[in-house]
Amino acid sequence: MLRRELRGSWRATLLWSLAIVGILALYLPLYDDLVTGDMQALLDSLPPQLVQTLGYDDLTSGAGYVQATFYGLMGFFLITAASVSWAAAAIGGHEQSGRLELDLAHGIGRGGYVLAQTEALIIRVVFLVLVGTVTILAFNGPADLGLELGPVLVASCALAGLALFCGVWTLLAGAAIGGRALSAGVGALVAVVSYALNAVAAQNPDADWIADASPYSWAFADAPLEGGVPLADQWPLWLFVVAFPAIAMLALRGRDLRG
Amino acid sequence: MTTAAIEVKDLRKSYGRHVALRGIDLHVAPGSVLGLVGPNGAGKTTTLRILLDLLRPSGGTVRVLGQDPRKGGPALRKRLGYLPGDLRLDGDPTGRAVLAFYARVSGDVAPHRAEQLADRLGLDLSRPVGALSKGNRQKLGLIQAFQHDPDLLVLDEPTSGLDPLVQRTFLELVREARHDGAAILLSSHVMSEIQHVADEVSVLADGRIIAQGDVPSLRRGAAQRISAVFAETDSDTVWDQIRRLPLREVVLADEPDGVHLDALYDGDLDALVKTISHLTTTELSIEEPDLEDAILQLYRTQRDPDRKTKPVDLVALAQKAAGK
Numbered sequence: 001m002l003r004r005e006l007r008g009s010w011r012a013t014l015l016w017s018l019a020i021v022g023i024l025a026l027y028l029p030l031y032d033d034l035v036t037g038d039m040q041a042l043l044d045s046l047p048p049q050l051v052q053t054l055g056y057d058d059l060t061s062g063a064g065y066v067q068a069t070f071y072g073l074m075g076f077f078l079i080t081a082a083s084v085s086w087a088a089a090a091i092g093g094h095e096q097s098g099r100l101e102l103d104l105a106h107g108i109g110r111g112g113y114v115l116a117q118t119e120a121l122i123i124r125v126v127f128l129v130l131v132g133t134v135t136i137l138a139f140n141g142p143a144d145l146g147l148e149l150g151p152v153l154v155a156s157c158a159l160a161g162l163a164l165f166c167g168v169w170t171l172l173a174g175a176a177i178g179g180r181a182l183s184a185g186v187g188a189l190v191a192v193v194s195y196a197l198n199a200v201a202a203q204n205p206d207a208d209w210i211a212d213a214s215p216y217s218w219a220f221a222d223a224p225l226e227g228g229v230p231l232a233d234q235w236p237l238w239l240f241v242v243a244f245p246a247i248a249m250l251a252l253r254g255r256d257l258r259g
Numbered sequence: 260m261t262t263a264a265i266e267v268k269d270l271r272k273s274y275g276r277h278v279a280l281r282g283i284d285l286h287v288a289p290g291s292v293l294g295l296v297g298p299n300g301a302g303k304t305t306t307l308r309i310l311l312d313l314l315r316p317s318g319g320t321v322r323v324l325g326q327d328p329r330k331g332g333p334a335l336r337k338r339l340g341y342l343p344g345d346l347r348l349d350g351d352p353t354g355r356a357v358l359a360f361y362a363r364v365s366g367d368v369a370p371h372r373a374e375q376l377a378d379r380l381g382l383d384l385s386r387p388v389g390a391l392s393k394g395n396r397q398k399l400g401l402i403q404a405f406q407h408d409p410d411l412l413v414l415d416e417p418t419s420g421l422d423p424l425v426q427r428t429f430l431e432l433v434r435e436a437r438h439d440g441a442a443i444l445l446s447s448h449v450m451s452e453i454q455h456v457a458d459e460v461s462v463l464a465d466g467r468i469i470a471q472g473d474v475p476s477l478r479r480g481a482a483q484r485i486s487a488v489f490a491e492t493d494s495d496t497v498w499d500q501i502r503r504l505p506l507r508e509v510v511l512a513d514e515p516d517g518v519h520l521d522a523l524y525d526g527d528l529d530a531l532v533k534t535i536s537h538l539t540t541t542e543l544s545i546e547e548p549d550l551e552d553a554i555l556q557l558y559r560t561q562r563d564p565d566r567k568t569k570p571v572d573l574v575a576l577a578q579k580a581a582g583k
Contacts, residue, residue, distance in 0.1 A: 105341035
């Protein structure tokens with residue numbers, strides 16, 4: 001079933017990959033021009049709250065630039081959107097299309113179904129993050145980004161964890177309630193709230209609880225691209241990635257399938 | 260004793276306040292075909308989906324091939340073939356790829372079995388399933404249900420969208436499966452497909468079984484349609500003769516060639532023939548009711564869903580009608 005799922009979505013995976021490479025190919029070569037130009041003067045002229053909200057407070061270092069443009073913004077939105085749309089199709093979408101009914105009428109168990117869909121989701125999201133990572137590393141030298149391999153991998157892992165965090169919320173909503181649009185809505189809401197809480201936390205450095213409540217902050221608040229952030233710090237994200245599919249299995253087992 | 264393929268007792272299902280099944284009993288033996296007939300919303304699809312563990316019953320007991328569907332899991336469902344009532348297939352994979360997938364997960368498909376079935380039903384397996392017409396999707400649905408030669412086939416409105424020639428092939432497939440010992444439960448609101456293939460019929464209306472028995476009994480239990488022309492008389496005279504007979508929906512008309520009678524007749528033929536022997540009968544036709552008529556008559560007489568009545572025993576009804 002995992003193979004069928006991956007085969008069935010290879011075109012979408014390819015298009016998402018092209019979008020990621022295209023965005024990076026657009027942004028990364030601009031870095032050199034920005035540092036040599038009047039970027040810092042421009043940023044200094046902007047209201048500090050706006051700069052913090054956009055995550056542009058360290059735009060003049062390679063790590064800060066790649067974090068602000070890709071990991072914290074376009075990469076986050078693109079890969080999270082892919083994750084949520086795949087997860088919404090996985091249970092809620094396939095239930096609406098009738099495929100889930102036919103699958104479960106054969107020798108496929110509900111638990112096994114959720115497990116295979118989770119594996120397919122993780123493989124595709126990790127693949128997209130890998131495409132982004134390889135592209136960034138390819139531009140590292142030519143664009144003079146000055147990134148090191150270790151921190152790039154830690155940041156990529158955080159991005160994958162964050163996109164999957166939104167994906168497993170979507171998956172759980174599909175398993176517990178059903179409906180493609182509804183489960184996609186849950187995933188999108190989780191992504192937006194995470195991002196918004198992080199932006200609010202950036203403006204209120206004293207209110208730690210806001211950052212603590214934002215999965216976006218769990219991934220990126222310590223600026224993993226700059227180095228010195230251990231991989232283990234991402235455990236809360238990955239805890240959800242493991243726990244939610246397990247809960248989704250129980251939820252799908254316990255309910256009627258919609259006709 | 261052979262284990263029943265399906266044994267359902269007092270099955271109930273509610274969706275919130277809506278009651279879909281009000282306590283139904285079903286029994287299907289291996290090597291037999293049970294037709295589940297009823298209008299839309301009667302509870303046919305709900306019953307079938309409970310057998311497949313797609314829905315969970317609110318009450319009653321269900322045994323499929325001797326096991327509780329909730330506990331049987333994938334191992335039990337590998338032994339079942341299921342055609343959903345509203346089969347939707349989408350995407351790029353070809354029919355062949357879809358069948359190969361289900362052959363892998365349900366196992367034990369004889370070599371070339373899918374191709375043979377596709378040839379018989381006239382389906383091109385190289386086309387993407389998303390591009391198939393409703394009829395061709397239905398054929399693919401039938402192949403995925405039949406290809407692993409399951410012990411029990413559960414088919415929801417199986418001939419929907421099929422042309423008459425393919426319907427005939429479908430009936431052949433059902434008979435072959437029955438011959439090989441499989442049990443078949445098929446639901447339909449098209450009475451003719453049940454009429455031709457089912458050994459027994461259960462009539463479902465408003466979540467309750469209102470009649471069950473074999474097909475000839477069901478037909479015999481229903482009124483026959485009588486048409487006759489009586490010469491050299493008038494309608495008053497004819498009415499005097501026939502009014503004691505158990506007739507319904509009587510239409511009498513004085514025409515130039517005689518009195519035309521059209522009615523439904525619930526009694527035995529001997530009484531009818533003896534009664535009209537006093538008249539000059541120039542034309543007489545007695546039509547066996549088809550299953551459709553029989554079932555419509557049952558629906559009319561069993562309207563109240565809350566009425567706690569036993570299902571009509573069709574065999575007893577037929578014997579009564581035949582005057583035994």
